[in-house]
Structures are given as C-alpha cells and as structure tokens.
Amino acid sequence: MxxxxxxxxxxxxxxxxxxxxxxxxxxxxxxxxxxxxxxxxxxxxxxxxxxxxxxxxxxxxxxxxxxxxxxxxxxxxxxxxxxxxxxxxxxxxxxxxxxxxxxxxxxxxxxxxxxxxxxxxxxxxxxxxxxxxxxxxxxxxxxxxxxxxxxxxxxxxxxxxKITSLGDNTKKLNANRSKVKSKVLYLLETDLNDKVTSEKDIKDGGYEGKVKVVSKEELAKKIKDGEDVNILFCARSSTKSYIHVYNASTGDEYYNSFNLVTKKWPAGIIPYHFKKWNK
Incomplete structure (x- = not known):
C-alpha cells in the first residue's frame, strides 16, 4: 500500500x-x-x-x-x-x-x-x-x-x-443528540470495556433508550440494508477514543464526542455518553 x-x-x-x-x-x-x-x-x-x-x-x-x-x-x-x-x-x-x-x-x-x-x-x-x-x-x-x-x-x-458554517453544523449536531434514544442503538462487543461490560450495565447506568450488542455480521447487515436504527461507531487511537452515533437509514449524525483514554475513561462507550443521550 x-x-x-x-x-x-x-x-x-x-x-x-x-x-x-x-x-x-x-x-x-x-x-x-x-x-x-x-x-x-x-x-x-x-x-x-x-x-x-x-x-x-x-x-x-x-x-x-x-x-x-x-x-x-x-x-x-x-x-x-x-x-x-x-x-x-x-x-x-x-x-x-x-x-x-x-x-x-x-x-x-x-x-x-x-x-x-x-x-x-x-x-x-x-x-x-x-x-x-x-x-x-x-x-x-x-x-x-x-x-x-x-x-x-x-x-x-x-x-x-442548508448548512453554511461550522456554527450551523454544531447547532444541528447538538439538536440531534436527543434522537440517539429514539431508536435502538446497536454496537459491537469491542465497543464495551471494563467500565461498561454489557447491555445490562448500560441499562443499570440509567440509559433511557434501547441498546443491543450484536455480532459484526449483524451490524454490517443493518448498515448495508439502511435500517432505521442507530449505530455506534468508535474510532480509537492509543490515546483517544472518538464516539459517533449515526442513523443507518438517513446517514444523519446524532452524536460526536471524544475522550482521552484513561483507566477511569477507557476507549469505547462510557457512562458519560449515555448520560448525555438522556438529555
């Protein structure tokens, strides 16, 4: 390459x-x-x-x-x-x-x-x-x-x-955040970590929406078919974890955040995220 x-x-x-x-x-x-x-x-x-x-x-x-x-x-x-x-x-x-x-x-x-x-x-x-x-x-x-x-x-x-500036884009993204919990949120087991180990941890942590941890094959099919569901995407480096939530049907982004990777805040989904999604 x-x-x-x-x-x-x-x-x-x-x-x-x-x-x-x-x-x-x-x-x-x-x-x-x-x-x-x-x-x-x-x-x-x-x-x-x-x-x-x-x-x-x-x-x-x-x-x-x-x-x-x-x-x-x-x-x-x-x-x-x-x-x-x-x-x-x-x-x-x-x-x-x-x-x-x-x-x-x-x-x-x-x-x-x-x-x-x-x-x-x-x-x-x-x-x-x-x-x-x-x-x-x-x-x-x-x-x-x-x-x-x-x-x-x-x-x-x-x-x-429709979008003419960085400010417009930021306003749209902030307005979309409440839509994360409006549909089932799908993620991979690799998006979990020591702080959030299961669907139960997310529910017990107070998340008000529905969440499903699925296989790579099932997630790929939902994305390819453009189902009306939300998809969590985690891009990570050795020092940072970026979390995005997209709607698979429309392609809209509903959430975008990152954190430095520490023992308290590991890579992947953490309570900070689903507390934000409840607002």
Whole structure:
C-alpha cells in the first residue's frame, strides 16, 4: 500500500476541528458546486484488490449520489494531483509523533482539491481540504457504507445552502443528540470495556433508550440494508477514543464526542455518553 499522510501540524489542527464539529472543512457553496460539476477521483489504497478497497467501492456505489466518480490507483493519482480543477477522495493515514499523551494513529477519508505546488511524495498537508471523516481501524470496512452515506448527505446540505458554517453544523449536531434514544442503538462487543461490560450495565447506568450488542455480521447487515436504527461507531487511537452515533437509514449524525483514554475513561462507550443521550 502506498501510504498517504498528513503533516504533523496540519493533522493536529484538523483533529481538533473535525473531532468535534463534523465532516465539512470548506463550507463555501461555490466550492461544492464546482465539485458537483466535476468528477471525483477515488484513490485506491492497494490497486482495488484489498478488502478495504472493495468495501470502499461498494460503499460509494451504494451511497454516493453527489457527483460522478472514477477509481484510480496511486500512480494515476500522482499524475493528476497537480491539476487544481481535479478533486480526490483519499484514504489517509493520520500520524503524528508528539511527546506526551496526544499521539495519534488513525485513518481518515479526505476529499481534497489538486494542488499545483505539490509537497513531498505522499504528503497532502498543503492540499486544499474540503471534507474529512474518521474511518478508524478496527473493523472499519463494515462501517464504510454508513460513513459514505453521512459524508454524501453532509456535502449535499452545504451545496444546497442548508448548512453554511461550522456554527450551523454544531447547532444541528447538538439538536440531534436527543434522537440517539429514539431508536435502538446497536454496537459491537469491542465497543464495551471494563467500565461498561454489557447491555445490562448500560441499562443499570440509567440509559433511557434501547441498546443491543450484536455480532459484526449483524451490524454490517443493518448498515448495508439502511435500517432505521442507530449505530455506534468508535474510532480509537492509543490515546483517544472518538464516539459517533449515526442513523443507518438517513446517514444523519446524532452524536460526536471524544475522550482521552484513561483507566477511569477507557476507549469505547462510557457512562458519560449515555448520560448525555438522556438529555
């Protein structure tokens, strides 16, 4: 695999803004109008042959409605990346090595514009970034249809003028939080931890909604079928745990939060989250 990475400084900036406020980076309606009229080049990680590449293509085929796409390999991307009217969807390895507790190692999907003065090979830190979504690492393929549905919907809202700023997006996300308990919330056993070990712990902890811990196969089917249920997605690094809740039918995000991983606050679902969902 030809890795694509972000520079450390840009990565840290993007982590803060994305982690709390959603997937859109460029809220300019004109930018997305240009993207809509153009082709989106989807860059394979491994020539289209890996499980991830195949899952990404299936997810885009089923859920990407915004514009036309073309799948390319890394070599073709290097040929096209200097043309500033080109747009790319890239799977990016987010890496930073900073002393202390804020080290990160996560995967993202980015939409970027071509950049004439390209940085060093494999580094997109200077490319104009339009959108980003966390894909995590653990079992990430099963979540791709849901993540692409959410990304597509978020972009369509900006292109239509329904969301015009970071503030608009934050207000929508805060308003959606109460919808988490309106549908059954599905999660994997790997989303549990020493603090929350079972469905019973969640119920005993005071969560007012319904929750089901299911197998990877069952969760994948609910996502693929677009059932009207809520899905918990946890993206984690060695130091942080990011929790998202999406509706599998609409692609709407209902919750977005992160915590530093400690003994008191481990990765995955913790009482802090379902107390927030009750409000």
């Amino acid at each position: 030809k890795g694509i990475v972000l520079g450390v400084l840009m990565s840290l900036i993007m982590s803060v803004s994305y982690g709390q406020y959603g997937v859109i980076i460029d809220y300019t309606k004109e930018t997305w109008s240009e993207v809509k009229k153009s082709k989106l080049y989807v860059v394979y990680e491994n020539e289209g042959t890996s499980a991830y590449d195949k899952a990404l293509k299936d997810a885009i085929t089923a859920n990407w409605k915004f514009n036309t796409v073309e799948y390319i390999n890394y070599e073709k991307y290097e040929e096209l990346q200097k043309i500033e009217s080109n747009f790319f969807l890239l799977s990016v390895d987010f890496t930073s090595s900073q002393t202390g507790r804020y080290n990160e190692n996560l995967s993202y999907i980015y939409i970027v514009r071509g950049y004439k003065k390209c940085a060093k090979k494999g580094d997109i830190s200077r490319f104009p970034k339009l959108a980003a979504i966390q894909t995590g690492d653990l079992s990430r393929e099963i979540y791709l249809p849901l993540l692409m549905k959410h990304l597509n919907k978020s972009i369509e809202e900006v292109a239509a003028g």
